Amino acid sequence: MIRSPFINFARVLGVVCVLSLALPALAAANPGSRDFQQVFPYASRLCARAQAGKLGGSLRQSSAQVLASCATLVQSFDPADGAVQSAESTYRSTVKADRQQLDAALQQAYASHDLAAARQARLAFRQQMLTARQARLTAVQSYVTAVQSARKAFWSVIHSLRGGQGIQGESGTPPVPGQTSGGQGS
Numbered sequence: 730m731i732r733s734p735f736i737n738f739a740r741v742l743g744v745v746c747v748l749s750l751a752l753p754a755l756a757a758a759n760p761g762s763r764d765f766q767q768v769f770p771y772a773s774r775l776c777a778r779a780q781a782g783k784l785g786g787s788l789r790q791s792s793a794q795v796l797a798s799c800a801t802l803v804q805s806f807d808p809a810d811g812a813v814q815s816a817e818s819t820y821r822s823t824v825k826a827d828r829q830q831l832d833a834a835l836q837q838a839y840a841s842h843d844l845a846a847a848r849q850a851r852l853a854f855r856q857q858m859l860t861a862r863q864a865r866l867t868a869v870q871s872y873v874t875a876v877q878s879a880r881k882a883f884w885s886v887i888h889s890l891r892g893g894q895g896i897q898g899e900s901g902t903p904p905v906p907g908q909t910s911g912g913q914g915s
């Protein structure tokens with residue numbers, strides 16, 4: 730009779746622990762779950778116009794540099810996106826495997842009425858979850874850093890081109906050179 734409430738408590742505790750680790754990730758819109766156009770909406774539209782040969786104004790003369798910047802942006806995004814997706818997959822499989830391991834250890838501990846073993850299994854599970862979460866967070870931080878760096882580099886090049894000063898970039902891009910001091914001519 731006693732082991733049933735303990736098993737239910739352990740399961741509830743495990744679910745709460747896993748959810749507490751997963752909810753912040755869900756709230757952050759999971760890096761790696763958005764495609765290039767969603768991560769770089771303005772840049773992807775500019776790149777599409779450049780590829781279609783529909784750049785306007787003075788920027789049309791710099792289409793080769795715009796296309797090169799677009800290619801660099803894609804080449805920066807793809808590996809970062811793949812790495813964070815791989816880390817997320819590893820995290821999910823680690824959580825699942827560690828949860829199964831915890832369940833088996835708890836069943837064995839409660840079957841033998843060994844509460845110390847059950848406590849140790851839960852502690853080991855928590856430590857494994859912290860380690861897995863830290864690895865995932867490190868991958869997410871690397872992704873965010875890579876995306877921000879690529880975004881800044883892209884818009885820096887675009888804003889330095891003739892006709893590119895007035896083009897709006899995504900948030901996190903450097904300010905348009907000279908715009909606060911009266912702007913630059915094209």
